Amino acid sequence: MKRFWIFAPAAAILVLCALPAHTQPVISAKSGIISWVQGQVYMGDEAVEASATKFPDIKENAVVRTEDGRAEILLTPGVVMHVGEHSSFRMLTKRLIDTRLELLTGSAVVSAVEIAKDSNVTIVCKSGTVVLSKAGHYRLDATPGRLKVFAGLADVQIGDRHIEVTAGKMVSLNGDMAAAEKFDKLDTDSLDNWARSRDQIMAMANVSTARSMSYAGYGYGSAGVWGLNPYFGLYTYIPASGRLCDPYYGYCYWSPYTVGRVYYRPPTPVYSSGGAGGFAHSYPGMGSTSGGYSGTMAASSSSVGASPAAAASASSSAASSAGSSSAGHGSAGGGGGGGRGH
Numbered sequence: 019m020k021r022f023w024i025f026a027p028a029a030a031i032l033v034l035c036a037l038p039a040h041t042q043p044v045i046s047a048k049s050g051i052i053s054w055v056q057g058q059v060y061m062g063d064e065a066v067e068a069s070a071t072k073f074p075d076i077k078e079n080a081v082v083r084t085e086d087g088r089a090e091i092l093l094t095p096g097v098v099m100h101v102g103e104h105s106s107f108r109m110l111t112k113r114l115i116d117t118r119l120e121l122l123t124g125s126a127v128v129s130a131v132e133i134a135k136d137s138n139v140t141i142v143c144k145s146g147t148v149v150l151s152k153a154g155h156y157r158l159d160a161t162p163g164r165l166k167v168f169a170g171l172a173d174v175q176i177g178d179r180h181i182e183v184t185a186g187k188m189v190s191l192n193g194d195m196a197a198a199e200k201f202d203k204l205d206t207d208s209l210d211n212w213a214r215s216r217d218q219i220m221a222m223a224n225v226s227t228a229r230s231m232s233y234a235g236y237g238y239g240s241a242g243v244w245g246l247n248p249y250f251g252l253y254t255y256i257p258a259s260g261r262l263c264d265p266y267y268g269y270c271y272w273s274p275y276t277v278g279r280v281y282y283r284p285p286t287p288v289y290s291s292g293g294a295g296g297f298a299h300s301y302p303g304m305g306s307t308s309g310g311y312s313g314t315m316a317a318s319s320s321s322v323g324a325s326p327a328a329a330a331s332a333s334s335s336a337a338s339s340a341g342s343s344s345a346g347h348g349s350a351g352g353g354g355g356g357g358r359g360h
Contacts, residue, residue, distance in 0.1 A: 048075075048112050048113060048114065049093040049094045049112050049113075049117045050075065050077075050078075050091065050092075050093070050109050050112035050117070051073050051074070051075060051076070051091065051092040051244075051253070052066055052073060052074045052076060052082070052089055052090070052091060053073055053090050053091065053092045053098070053252060053253050054068070054089070054216070054252055055067070055068050055087060055088070055089045055090070056068065056087055056088045056089075057084070057085070057087025057088060057103070058084065058086050059082070059083070059085075059088070060082070060084075060085075061074060061076060061080055061081070061082050062080060062081060066082075066089070070248065070252075073253070076091070076109045076112070078109055078110065078111060078112055079108065079110070080108070080109050081106055081107070082101070083105070083106035083107075083123075084101055084102070084103055084104060084105050084106070084124070085103070085104060086103055086104075087103060088100065088102060088103060088209075088212060089101045090216055092244055092253060093117050093139055094114050094117050094133065094134065094137040094139055095114075095132070095137075095242045095243050095244055095255060096131045096132035096133065096153070096242050096255050096257075096262075097117075097128065097129070097130045097131075097132075097139055097150070098128070098129050098216075098217075099119075099127070099128045099129075100126060100127045100128075100213035100216060101124070101125075101126045102125040102126065102127075102208075102209040102212075103124070103209075104123065104124050105121070105123055105124020105125055105126060106121075106123045106124060107119050107120060107121045107122055107126065108120045108122060110142070114134070114136070114137045115137060115138060116138050116140075117137065117138060117139050117140070118138075118140040118141075118142070119140075119142070120143070121141060121143040121160050122160060123160050123161070124159075124160055124161075125157070125158065125160070125209055126157075126158050127155065127156070127157050127158075127209060127210060127213040128141070128156040128158070129213060129217050129264070129266075130150055130152075130153045130154055130155070130156070130170065131153055131262055131264055131271055132153050132242055132255070132257065132262055133150060133151075133152065133153055134241055134242070141158060143159075143160055143191050144160065144163035144191040144192050145163070145176050145177070145191055145192055145193055146163070146165065146174050146175065146176050146189075146191030146192075147174070147176075148165055148173070148174050148191075149172065149175075150170065150172055151170070151171040151172060151173050152170045152171040152265075153169075153265050154167065154168065154169040154171065154172075154185065154266065155167075155168040155169045155170065155266040156170065156172060157210065158191075162190070162192070163190060163192035164189070164190055164191060165183060165188060165189050165191055166187075166188040166201055167183045167184060167185055167186070167187055167188070168185065168186075168203055168266055169185050169265045169266035170185060170265060171183070171184055171185070174189055174191070174195075176191065176193070176194070176195045177194075177195070179195040181195060181197075181198060183198045186200055186201070186203065187199065187200060187201070188200075214267060217267060217269055218269060219252065220253075220254045220255065221264065221270060221271060222250075222269075223247040223250040223252055223254040224255060224256065224270075224271045224272060225272060225277060225280055226247060226249070227245045227246070227247040227254050227256060228245070228256055228271075228272045228273060228274045229274075229278075229280075229281070231245060231274040232274035232275070232277055232278065236274045240258060242256055242257045242258050242262075243256050243258075244256070255271050256273065256274065257271055257272070258273060259275055259276070260273055260275075260276055261273065261276055
């Protein structure tokens with residue numbers, strides 16, 4: 019079985035010395051990792067190549083830009099940014115307590131399954147400074163300079179004025195502060211749809227990753243981490259405890275302590291009349307979906323042995339079903355039903 023690497027800051031240096039050079043774990047003490055690219059993506063003047071084993075670390079003040087390509091950026095654990103074509107951003111700071119970046123051109127979608135109390139995620143765009151206050155889904159566009167909150171809560175500052183933007187509202191980030199307005203959540207484009215598909219795959223990869231970590235003895239922790247799933251060729255979020263569900267689409271993420279519920283199948287019940295000449299009849303056992311024991315989740319383990327591309331394809335198909343099951347605690351575009359379960 020391949021190893022799934024996660025690290026606490028105190029052990030990072032010792033473990034890094036023991037790893038081969040081509041294997042790059044994510045260290046929980048920082049954010050700003052390019053976890054996936056498609057097409058033409060550059061960090062500075064250097065092209066970023068797609069790889070299932072190398073995940074470039076974005077240095078502070080470095081600029082990442084896309085041409086005919088897209089990029090997925092890991093920020094604080096539980097927060098991932100999907101960058102669209104012909105877009106660019108500058109990494110300002112990358113500490114967990116203060117992760118800040120500036121969207122220079124184009125568009126980005128931020129999916130936040132969880133924002134830890136001691137971490138801060140801030141995005142500067144045009145004249146606005148956007149602080150993500152809650153788990154949710156956020157869309158930022160440098161042109162025309164706008165923030166859309168599909169789910170969650172954002173605090174926006176322009177000059178010396180502040181405004182809270184709630185779910186279903188958008189606000190201009192140009193010049194003077196304007197009141198937040200409603201927008202149609204169904205009015206989406208290819209970037210929104212791609213970000214959703216990546217969220218699906220990441221959630222499906224969580225199951226086998228958390229399972230492997232459970233076998234390795236990882237249980238409750240003080241904070242969630244990014245865990246590498248080499249079969250899917252991506253990093254996925256691993257909560258510290260319980261189960262977390264995406265607040266907008268409803269895809270669920272399991273901790274190593276609780277992931278066994280996904281694989282649990284009750285014993286097959288046997289019914290008998292108990293009398294002379296009686297009979298016994300059994301029914302195939304099925305896992306309950308109310309607690310998240312969905313057959314869809316098991317699909318991720320069946321694709322684990324496949325290549326990353328095949329696994330991603332299988333997980334995307336299975337995740338589509340997961341989004342509509344009660345395990346997800348919500349439906350696509352529903353805007354609710356997220357949270358932690360135990």
